Amino acid sequence: MNKERALLITLALIQFTHVMDFMVMMPLSTMFMRDFQISAASFGLVVASYNISAGIVSVASAFFIDRFDRRKVMILCFAGFTAGTLICGLADGYEMFLAARIFTGLFGGVISSTMLSIVSDVIPFERRATAMAVVYMGFSAAAIAGVPVGSYVAAHTHWHIPFLAIAAMAALIFIPLIRYMPVLSGHIEEARKRNPAAQMLEILRSDKRLMGLLLMILLMFGHFSIIPYIPKYLVHNVGMAETDVPLIYLVGGLTSVVVMRVVGKLSDKFGSFIVFSTLSVLAGIPILAITNLSTSSLVIILLLAAALFTFGGSRGVPANTLISSTAPPHLRGGFLSLNSAMQQLGAGIASFIGGLLIVDGPNDTVLNYSHVGYFAVAASLVAIPVALYIRPKVVK
8 A cells, every 4th residue: 555545544544533522412412311310412512512622723823833743743643632532432521521522622623624735735636636537425424433432332332432543543553654655845935934914814814725715615505504404304294213313324425435535536637616517506406305395215315415425515626626736835734724625614503504494393203305406506505606616727
């Protein structure tokens, strides 16, 4: 195995543990509320605390992160993330667990942007989408494992177990991380010529970089406005058995793992903009179908879930490839930290907008979910001209 491929697989493993840490919480809400004797709102605060913490530190790190070697940044942040996840597994009360989630978010927010910076520094643009796809396979794998594992834990063991297991896996990943992560310091000299405020002004002075941040927000709007409400809608409106809900993530995640590599290779061959715009249009089909679905069989539901993850979820590969192209190396870490913050912010706002558009109906049904679908499709279509604007002049 060559060092480049080993590095990408290591980053994919980091991505897996990073996302898994968040995904396993989704099915554990009832267990947390029972053990901690808290309300749904208090559990929501636990979930949101990670995103808020990650978003704040992503913005703060944008001022200075390019002044350091990316290898050291990744090792430090992954160590903090691992320690935070371990503390989550050892927490014996609500306040301690909440503090542990905030602490974990402080490091988790920087991990995402640093990974993208490393791929962008190491891999030339002509092959970058394929490399991004390898790293994003970690996200898909976590989507496959997160909810089913969380559901199994909720039914058979205790909520401490997945966090301890993720921390143990993260500790093992340090072996390839230290071995295969190269020193990436060529950007430091140029970055240190500017004070942090000047660095930020230079990042924000570019129309393309601002449009890149907008593209990330629109990407979140087109996906996370509908995702949080899919299980409830399918169970109470479509008639899906609650025990079958993990199959949505299993099928969707498996599909994504297969498709990600294909999307990456197609993006490098035909151009990230062409692939992104095609996927954005195609994603509208399962979005509209799911948000307008009436009583249907499990097979139809799973086919639509597979299409949603295939067309909607895989857009992140060409989108992030385009976004990464807008910043030179000495600004890349700071810009991608802002991009990570926009991702957190966009996902949160998208979920909030989705909650505003839907209405609780009788017998726990969801009304106006179709309106959320129209919003998601509109955001996806608006993202296409934004992606066109930031496309590099020379497109392979």
